[in-house]
Amino acid sequence: MSxxxxxxxxxxxxxxxxxxxxxxTPIQRQAIPIVIAGHDVMGGAQTGTGKxxxxxxxxxxRLARHANTSTSPARHQTRALILAPTRELAMQVYESVKTYSxxxxxxxxxxxxxxxxxxxxxxxxxxxxxVIATPGxxxxxxQQKTINLTQVEMLVLDExxxxxxxxxxxxxxxxxxxxxxxxxxxxxxxxxxxxxxxxADQMLKNPQMVEVARRNMVSETITHVVHPVSxxxxxxxxxxxxxxxxxxxxxxxxxxxxxxGRLAHFLERHGISADSIHGDxxxxxxxxxxxxxxxxxxxxxxxxxxxxxxLDIDELPYVINFELPHTAEDYVHRIGRTGRAGHKGxxxxxxxxxxxxxxxxxxxxxxxxxxxxxxxGFEPEPEFFEAGKGGRGRRSAADRTDRVxxxxxxxxxxxxxxxxxxxxKRPPRPTIAPDGFDFSKPYEPATPVPVVDTTTxxxxxxxxxxxxxxxxxxxxxxxxxxx
DNA sequence: AAAAAAT
Numbered sequence: 001m002s003x004x005x006x007x008x009x010x011x012x013x014x015x016x017x018x019x020x021x022x023x024x025t026p027i028q029r030q031a032i033p034i035v036i037a038g039h040d041v042m043g044g045a046q047t048g049t050g051k052x053x054x055x056x057x058x059x060x061x062r063l064a065r066h067a068n069t070s071t072s073p074a075r076h077q078t079r080a081l082i083l084a085p086t087r088e089l090a091m092q093v094y095e096s097v098k099t100y101s102x103x104x105x106x107x108x109x110x111x112x113x114x115x116x117x118x119x120x121x122x123x124x125x126x127x128x129x130x131v132i133a134t135p136g137x138x139x140x141x142x143q144q145k146t147i148n149l150t151q152v153e154m155l156v157l158d159e160x161x162x163x164x165x166x167x168x169x170x171x172x173x174x175x176x177x178x179x180x181x182x183x184x185x186x187x188x189x190x191x192x193x194x195x196x197x198x199x200a201d202q203m204l205k206n207p208q209m210v211e212v213a214r215r216n217m218v219s220e221t222i223t224h225v226v227h228p229v230s231x232x233x234x235x236x237x238x239x240x241x242x243x244x245x246x247x248x249x250x251x252x253x254x255x256x257x258x259x260x261g262r263l264a265h266f267l268e269r270h271g272i273s274a275d276s277i278h279g280d281x282x283x284x285x286x287x288x289x290x291x292x293x294x295x296x297x298x299x300x301x302x303x304x305x306x307x308x309x310x311l312d313i314d315e316l317p318y319v320i321n322f323e324l325p326h327t328a329e330d331y332v333h334r335i336g337r338t339g340r341a342g343h344k345g346x347x348x349x350x351x352x353x354x355x356x357x358x359x360x361x362x363x364x365x366x367x368x369x370x371x372x373x374x375x376x377g378f379e380p381e382p383e384f385f386e387a388g389k390g391g392r393g394r395r396s397a398a399d400r401t402d403r404v405x406x407x408x409x410x411x412x413x414x415x416x417x418x419x420x421x422x423x424x425k426r427p428p429r430p431t432i433a434p435d436g437f438d439f440s441k442p443y444e445p446a447t448p449v450p451v452v453d454t455t456t457x458x459x460x461x462x463x464x465x466x467x468x469x470x471x472x473x474x475x476x477x478x479x480x481x482x483x
Numbered sequence: 484a485a486a487a488a489a490t
Contacts, residue, residue, distance in 0.1 A: 086487060113489050136489040143489095166487050255485060279487055305486050326484055 003057075006032045009064060011103035012057055019099055025050030030210045032058045035186065040204040043188040044211035050341075052096045052312075055156055055186050060097070062154060062184065063129055064104050076107075076127025077151035083175070085162040087112040087134055087283060088290060089310045093158060094132045106130060111147075113137040114283030121146045135163070135171035142178060149178045157203070160189040161196055162309055169199070176203060190309075191329065218332055222339035224347045224370040226359065228380035231352040235263060237378040238322060238350065239270045242300065249293070250318035252302045253325070253334045263322060264302040274300035277307055308333045312340065321349040324358045328365035353384040 003016050003024055024032070027045045034041055035058030045051040063079055082097075084090040094110035101108060108130035109123045117140070124131075124147055131138075131147070141147040155176075157163065163172060185204050189196050200207065229237050242250065254260045257278040264276035275289045275298050286306075293301040294313055301307070302322075308330060319338045325331050331349075339345025349370070351359055363369055374380065 134488065138489095140489050162487085168488075171488085257486075308486090 001029060003028075007036055008032065008057060009061055011064065012061060012100060015100045015102050016053075016057070018102070021053075025054070027051050027210065027212050028054040028057070030212075031055060034208045034210065035059065035184075036061055038062070038184055040184060040207040041186040042200055042204060042207040042209050043186065044190070044192065044209070045188060049212050051188060052093055052158075053100065055158075055188070056093070056096045056100050059130075059154055059156065059186075060101050060104060060106065063106055076129070078124075078128060078131050078147060078149060079151055080130045080154040080156070081138075081149065081152050081175075081179070082130070082132040082156040082158060083135055083138070083163070083172070084132065084158045085134070085166055085168065085309070086306060087114060088286065088307070089159065090132050090134050091287070092310065092312060097130055097132060101130070108132065111137050111141060112283075113140070114286075117141075117144075117146075135168050135175060139171055139174060142175075149175070150180060152179045153183055155179060155183055155185045155203075157185070157187045157199075159310055160187050160199065161191045161193065164193070164195055164199070169195075172199070173202075190333070218335065218366045218368070219339040219345065221342060222335060222345040222347050224335075224349075224366075224368065226349045226351050226370045226372045227378070228372055228374055228384045229350050229352060229378045230381050231354065233378050234322060234350045234352065235266050237375060238263075238320065239267060239272065240375065240378065241320070241348065242267070242272050245318070248317045249296065249298075250300050250320050251293075251307065251313065251316060251337050252300055252320045252322050253308065254302060254304060255323045255325070257304055259323070260302050260304050264300070267300055267302070272300055273298055274302060276302040278304040279306050305330060305334070307337070309336075311337055313337060315343050316340070316345070317343075318346045318348060321347070321351075324349055324351055324355040324362070326358055328358070328362040331362045332366065351380075351384075353381045356384065 001024060002022070003013055006024060006029065008016070027043070027049045031041060031043060031051075031054040035055060041055075043051065043055070045054070059080055059082075082090075082093055084093055090110055090112050094108060097108045106129045107127065109120070109128045109132070111120050111124075111131055111133035113134060113136050117137075120137075120141070121144075124141070138147070142149065157172070163169070185207075187196075187200050187203060187207070227237060227241075238252065252263065252274075254263055257280050260276045260278045264274045267274035275292065277286050277289050281289070289298070289301065290307075290311075292298040305325070308325075316338045319335045321331070321334060325334060335345070335347035338347060349359075359370070
């Protein structure tokens with residue numbers, strides 16, 4: 001089975017060949033002929049299955065039927081609209097459209113927030129057939145009458161479930177009301193809740209179902225592992241793991257924007273090139289950081305769930321859950337950034353006692369018992385191994401205090417600097433960082449990692465998180481505040 | 484539970 005067998009026109013076949021693809025993926029085999037035939041599609045595909053090309057190629061072919069000919073009623077009008085939930089995702093679809101449309105006289109542009117509107121307006125004035133957009137900025141253009149959607153022939157809703165989660169429903173409905181009723185619509189979603197079905201009912205006419213096997217929710221080329229660890233030692237363990245895999249890149253997920261930035265700083269201070277990406281960063285920073293990571297200029301990208309879905313990073317070997325996601329579905333999306341297109345991938349999760357509950361939810365969903373490996377020197381709280389304990393529901397203030405003490409205890413037990421032999425060379429002091437990191441540990445990465453002078457850089461940083469001894473107070477206050 | 488998205 002080749003792309004030619006799917007009925008694609010030569011211009012598209014050439015573009016596919018230019019991009020180096022030879023064989024269509026299952027979702028492409030299913031979707032391409034259906035879309036070319038003009039049907040609406042309800043697609044149940046995970047990302048990383050070739051979904052984007054699966055709708056981009058036939059969409060271009062439909063538009064190419066009368067591309068910019070003088071007889072075309074919609075010459076240089078917006079004829080296709082693709083909506084995506086995040087800016088990065090929109091950009092990625094745009095790249096795909098650009099790649100496959102290179103031999104066709106069709107123009108595409110990407111419309112999203114966080115950047116200057118004027119450049120987008122100029123671009124739209126040129127006459128653009130294919131617009132890839134996030135909903136908010138698109139509506140902004142609609143309001144300013146800088147885009148006309150009355151000639152749209154094709155609509156794609158990508159990652160529809162995510163759009164729902166993000167509260168985009170009103171925006172989507174609004175956009176739908178602006179489009180001609182006589183159009184072809186494609187809806188892609190990883191899950192099918194009642195709400196998605198409702199949306200599909202309103203949006204699609206006699207849709208054909210396209211679905212890749214449900215059981216392959218999680219790529220089989222991914223190796224999963226859980227490292228039980230106390231919450232206080234997580235970042236040290238992360239640095240430890242990264243130092244033992246010196247040549248690999250890793251995408252590290254955290255739950256909050258605050259932790260995101262701090263963790264990236266922590267890794268940088270420990271000589272591991274890292275940066276962070278989250279929604280509070282400027283769009284320019286987000287774009288640049290992602291580019292740097294994709295280009296291999298950055299070893300570690302610390303991210304919130306802004307990067308959890310759909311992002312395609314070539315041959316990314318490691319996804320690390322620094323914090324376990326609180327829904328099992330998020331786990332599937334996060335680790336879906338690795339093990340793509342048949343490559344091998346590793347999904348590593350650092351799990352403390354409080355997170356055990358989420359772990360069992362995840363294992364239920366992916367129908368897989370994830371092996372647990374305690375890394376020596378980074379043992380978890382004892383309660384991690386106690387059946388039924390850990391993380392279910394809210395914790396009382398007393399519990400929280402207890403947890404802090406346990407965490408501090410774990411730090412006390414962390415390996416101490418070895419005493420220098422009398423008369424021997426003294427290592428620089430202190431060798432134990434305030435956060436408990438032990439610099440004297442005999443790390444021997446295969447290739448040396450650049451060493452930063454952590455003793456001075458830590459002392460010099462005014463924006464450090466609170467030192468030991470202050471933290472329990474904050475925890476206590478938080479606990480009391482709950483009542 | 485937090486994050487994402489128009490300003």
